[in-house]
Amino acid sequence: MNEIWAGIVEAFRLIITLDRDLFEITLRSLQVSMSALVIACIFALPFGTWLAIRRFRFRRLTIATLNALMGLPPVVVGLIVYLLLSRSGPFGVLGLLFTPTAMIIAQVIIITPLIASLTHQAMRELWAEYHDLLISLNTTSRQRILTLIWDGRRALLTGALAGFGRAIGEVGAIMIVGGNIDHATRVLTTAIALETGKGDFALALGLGFVLIALALLVNFAIHTLSRTEQEGTW
Amino acid sequence: MVAGINLVALRAVCVKRRSKLILGPVSLDLKGSGLTIVLGPNGAGKTTFLKVLHGIERISSGSVQWSMADRSVRRTQSYVFQRPVMLRRTVRQNLAYPMKLLGQQASKIDEHVIYWANQIGLTEMLNRPATRLSGGEKQKLALGRALIRKPKILFLDEPCANLDGRSTREIETLLLSANSSGTRIIMATHDLGQSRRLATDVVFLLNGQVHEQGPAEDILCSPQTSEAKAFLKGEIVE
Amino acid sequence: MIRLIAIVVSLFATTALAEKMKLAVTTSFHNSGLSDLLLPVILEDTGLEVQLLIVGTGQALRLGEAGDVDAILVHSEAAEEVFVENGFAPYRREIMYNDFVVVGPQTDPADIASADTAVDALTRIAIIKAPFVSRGDASGTHKKELFLWTSIKLDPKLFGTWYNAVGAGMGASLNTASGLGAYILTDRASWLNFANKGELDLLFEGDPILFNQYAYLPIDSKRHPHVNIQAQRLLESWLTSKRAETLINGYTVDGTNVFVFNAFR
Numbered sequence: 001m002n003e004i005w006a007g008i009v010e011a012f013r014l015i016i017t018l019d020r021d022l023f024e025i026t027l028r029s030l031q032v033s034m035s036a037l038v039i040a041c042i043f044a045l046p047f048g049t050w051l052a053i054r055r056f057r058f059r060r061l062t063i064a065t066l067n068a069l070m071g072l073p074p075v076v077v078g079l080i081v082y083l084l085l086s087r088s089g090p091f092g093v094l095g096l097l098f099t100p101t102a103m104i105i106a107q108v109i110i111i112t113p114l115i116a117s118l119t120h121q122a123m124r125e126l127w128a129e130y131h132d133l134l135i136s137l138n139t140t141s142r143q144r145i146l147t148l149i150w151d152g153r154r155a156l157l158t159g160a161l162a163g164f165g166r167a168i169g170e171v172g173a174i175m176i177v178g179g180n181i182d183h184a185t186r187v188l189t190t191a192i193a194l195e196t197g198k199g200d201f202a203l204a205l206g207l208g209f210v211l212i213a214l215a216l217l218v219n220f221a222i223h224t225l226s227r228t229e230q231e232g233t234w
Numbered sequence: 235m236v237a238g239i240n241l242v243a244l245r246a247v248c249v250k251r252r253s254k255l256i257l258g259p260v261s262l263d264l265k266g267s268g269l270t271i272v273l274g275p276n277g278a279g280k281t282t283f284l285k286v287l288h289g290i291e292r293i294s295s296g297s298v299q300w301s302m303a304d305r306s307v308r309r310t311q312s313y314v315f316q317r318p319v320m321l322r323r324t325v326r327q328n329l330a331y332p333m334k335l336l337g338q339q340a341s342k343i344d345e346h347v348i349y350w351a352n353q354i355g356l357t358e359m360l361n362r363p364a365t366r367l368s369g370g371e372k373q374k375l376a377l378g379r380a381l382i383r384k385p386k387i388l389f390l391d392e393p394c395a396n397l398d399g400r401s402t403r404e405i406e407t408l409l410l411s412a413n414s415s416g417t418r419i420i421m422a423t424h425d426l427g428q429s430r431r432l433a434t435d436v437v438f439l440l441n442g443q444v445h446e447q448g449p450a451e452d453i454l455c456s457p458q459t460s461e462a463k464a465f466l467k468g469e470i471v472e
Numbered sequence: 473m474i475r476l477i478a479i480v481v482s483l484f485a486t487t488a489l490a491e492k493m494k495l496a497v498t499t500s501f502h503n504s505g506l507s508d509l510l511l512p513v514i515l516e517d518t519g520l521e522v523q524l525l526i527v528g529t530g531q532a533l534r535l536g537e538a539g540d541v542d543a544i545l546v547h548s549e550a551a552e553e554v555f556v557e558n559g560f561a562p563y564r565r566e567i568m569y570n571d572f573v574v575v576g577p578q579t580d581p582a583d584i585a586s587a588d589t590a591v592d593a594l595t596r597i598a599i600i601k602a603p604f605v606s607r608g609d610a611s612g613t614h615k616k617e618l619f620l621w622t623s624i625k626l627d628p629k630l631f632g633t634w635y636n637a638v639g640a641g642m643g644a645s646l647n648t649a650s651g652l653g654a655y656i657l658t659d660r661a662s663w664l665n666f667a668n669k670g671e672l673d674l675l676f677e678g679d680p681i682l683f684n685q686y687a688y689l690p691i692d693s694k695r696h697p698h699v700n701i702q703a704q705r706l707l708e709s710w711l712t713s714k715r716a717e718t719l720i721n722g723y724t725v726d727g728t729n730v731f732v733f734n735a736f737r
Contacts, residue, residue, distance in 0.1 A: 074563055087539035087696060097540055097697075098494060098525065126322075133319035135290055137332055138309050151322045166635070179525040181494075182511075194526070197643035199668030 008204020011213075014206055026214060029128070029187040032100050032174070033167040036107035040167075041160055044112045048119025049145045052127050063120065069113035074106075078173030081106045086175065103187075106173040111163040118159030126152045157226060163218055168215055188214070189229040239266040240301050241387075241418065242287065247296035249282055249442075257282045257442045259296060264420070266301070268434035269339050269413050271450070272422040276471050279442040280422035281316065284389050287420065288313050302386075312385040316388065320364040325356055328364045330373055332383045336357035346382050354378040355404065370401035377405060379411055388412065390421040394428065406432060430454055438462050440470070493540040493703035496525045496532035498612060499641035501545060504570070504661025504730055506723055513719065518706050528641060530610035536560055536689065539696030543704050547659075547686045548612035561689035567711050568720050568731045569685045572616055574676040575646075576602075576655035576661055584655070590679040591624050600617060601634040603654035603698065607645050608637030615685065617657045646672075659684055664725035685734075712737055 014022045051062065083089050085097040085105075096102045126148050134144050149156060171189035178185035180194060188211045195204040241264045257279045264270060264287075285291035286298060288311055295317045302310070307346035312332075321328050329347045338411060351357045354374040359367065364375060373393055390409075394402040409432065413419050423429060429436060433450040438457075445459045457463045464470050501507060502524065511522055525535065529546045536544045537560050545567070546552060552564045574584060574593055582602045584593035597604055606628065607614035621628050628635060638648050642662040649656040650670040658666075663674060688702040688711055712718055712735040720733040 001630065053418075092539075098523070101523065127534075128388075130319060131323070132290070132315055136288065136313040136315075137335060139335060143335055179494075179523075179527075181523045181525060184523055195645070197641050199643055199647055199666045201668060 001115040003201050004205065006202040007212050008209060010202045011204030011209035014210065022085065025186050025188055025191050026210065028100065028185075029168060029189070029211070029214070030218075032103045032187060033107065035104045035166045036111060037160060037164045038110040039104070039142050040108045040115055040163055043162075044115035044163075045119050045149055046145055048116040049123045049148050050141070051120050051137065052114070053061070053141070053144055053148070054124035054127075056073060062184060063117075066113055067118070070117055072110065072113070073172070074110050074170050075172030078110050078112040078176035079108065081173065082176050097177065098181060098185060100178070100185055103185060106177045107167045107170060110170060110173060111166050114166055115159050116164040118162060119156055122152050122155035122159060123148050126155075157222065161222060164218065165215055168211065168218075181226070241263070243264045243297075243299045245287075245297045245299070247286060247298060248294045249286060249291060250294040255442065257286065260444050261296075262437065262444055262447050265435070267418060269409070269419040269432050270435050270437060271429045271433035272420065272437045272439060273424070273433075273453075273463065274422075275424055275440075278424075278439040280439055281391050282442075283437075283439060284313070284391055284420065284422055286465075288389050310386040311389065312383060312387075313389045314376045314380050314391065314393055316395065318372045320367070320372055320375070323364060324350070324361050325364050325367070325375055326360040329379055332379060336383070343470075347446055350378040350382050353381075353408065360391065370397045373397060373401070373404065377408060381408075381417070382422075383442075385417060387418045387420065389404035390419070392422055392424070392452070394423070402428075410417035411470075417428070426454075426468075427432050438465070440465065475549060476501075491519055491700075491703055491706075492521045493700045493707065494523045495707070496527055496535045496541040496544045496546075498529050498532060498546050499526055500547070500611075500613060500645060500659045500662045502526040503642050503665055504659070504727060505662065505665045506731060508568055509723060510716070510719060512698070513715070514707070514710055517715065518710055520703055520706050520710075522707060523663075526641075528607075528609045529615075536691050539691060539699065541691065542699045543688060543707065545686060545688050546612055547684050548615050549685060549687070551612075551615065552687055552689060555689060560692055562692050564672060564687040564689050565619060565685050565708060565712065566685055567716075567735050568733045569683060569701070570659055570661050570731045571677065572613065572657055572682040572684050573660050573663060573674050574655060575649070575672050576675045577653040578671050578673045580675055582655070582736045585675045587676055589680070590676065590681050591620055593676045594620050595624055597655050598631070601632060603647055603652050604635050605649040605652065605654045605656040606635060606637045607642070607657075608639045609641070611641075612684070613642060613657060613659060616682070620657075637656045660728070661725065661730040664728060664730060687730065711735065 022047070049120050051059070079174065082097065084091050085094070085102055086092055087097070130138050132149065134147065139147070169189060171193055173195060174187065178190065180190040188207055192204045192207045192211070195207065244261050245261050246259045247261070248420040260283070270278050272283055274280050282291055286293055301327055320329060326347055329350055330343050333343045333346060350361055354377060356371060356375060356378070359371070364372070367375060377393065394405055397405070406428070409419060409421070421432070431448070433454070435449050436447070437444055438446040438453060444458060445461045446453050454463065454466065457466055461470070480666060490603050497507065507524055511524070514520055514522055525541060527535065528552065529548050532546050533551060533555055536555065537543045555561055558565055574590070576582070576584065582596040582600050583689045584596050587593035587596060587660060606617055617718070618628065636648065636652065636654065638645050640648070643666065645656060645666055646662065646666050648654070650668050650672050653671055660677070688708055690708060691699045693701050717733040720731050721729070723730055
């Protein structure tokens, strides 16, 4: 209990003194996870929606695979991405290893199945509602996907935020592909791992509380901006 | 639509669901003008019949031949469903939707939206979320949305089923107006009074079969088949 | 919208002015706190930004083999010699040494404080089967520990549950030892800098066999042409300079000298 209190105090101290290192790694955490979120959504939202409206032979299998991919251990993803980006690997010439870009790539791979799956579930419901009308109006596949995504945007936002939460709290994959290099690829989660490993629990906890506060702030900000709780809107 | 010219021809059309025959075999022709009422009790297959004509129900056998170029026949048709589908948007956006799909200009869309909102009496509610309308208002909105693209053919499935007398009258007025402006209407109902008020010709359905078809006065005043007679006497409820 | 894009792009701007190189080091080197001291000085003196990847010895060697780093700094002589033999590095350059110590519970049930040699201390632990934490991760520290066991003909694979191989870095292993109240072999520097000592104490030290040599190995550019040769040479000459000697020899934790500079010039 002492340790936890020390952690809370440490978190306040870091924030109030506007600790420069804290600011740097927090900003980087946001950069990496936000970028991963945006890129993942570009893939996942249309794909998840398309999956909800299309009927094809391997549909059940695709959905099952998608749900299974949600359970991919992040550290395994990290290892695979490392092997791909390593100088001795196929994409080594790109020199992406141990950069924030590599971290973004790993996180995109991790959160895309999650967002796609949540999108699919939300869109299935909406599609059942809109199905007759959209077919009657002779809409193209593209028009259907765009209409569903727009009208279902509140539910999709929740899915996206779930993806963001998964990304910003992730540590295994980005440790491997980022290397936790000070002033280059260190983020909140990897810093927490490092300080824990040094036995400095107070600092680790402090960073942890900052991370939690950050996640809350982002969620709150996005919900406010999209006025999700406004009366009369869905 | 030129009177007397064939609009659509159905030949031996059957619809099976899970090996059960729910419609057919149906063979008939519909002419190019007028207001057709598809009459019959609940469960007669009226909805299926309409959906087959509109092309959103798959037929198990037979053929449906339209007289106009077959390429996306649906584009000139509109359909009002039994339970109107409201987009989770405002009334204005619902009305605008079919035109937005065609990539029309915003100003032109606005013009049409305001005109039709007026026609259906929903001008006050343009900015209200469509899902918060009453049953009658939703039905009127669905109708406005169906007419905004000036379809050549309009299908309606029991549009006044859950409405009060006033809303029913408003909708019927709209339909007659649209019809006289050149929209071919094919409408399903079990309401005899409505049939008498609106129909130029009638298709009588019972248990998935067309028992009679012809001009309204013929069917409604002097039906030939025993089934039609029984229905008109009020003996068949469903 | 454009403003938003501009802000996002500026967040990604990097300061690409300093010469950069990637150096893989062991957790024990970082945990000693020495890297925090040396890196800023290196940047100031040479303009070289050394990016540290703090990993276990095994992973450091692996990164070196793959050419994902420009050089490595580890403390496992046998493994280093194999590394050089296989052509991944042209040579190994000794820089400094520290020593290993055995820490354990204050109560010292195996009474290793009165042992004469390191081997004796470990034997006493094995005899009473006192809880022991091993790095278990093929690191320099781990290899030293295994070396000690094999010199008294004991095979850790046959040990019972008192022997905990955690497969983790020095700090994490110390955490576990602290939590279990177990004995553990650790380098002195990491121990002094460790913030969660709990009921652990330094119980055995001084045996020359616990000598721990750190060496610098630049990755061979014939194997991996993309490595930063200039930076490698720059860092190596700094690490073996008088400046480095002064800093390394003068580095203390809790008033204790932790490293001894021993590079030949």
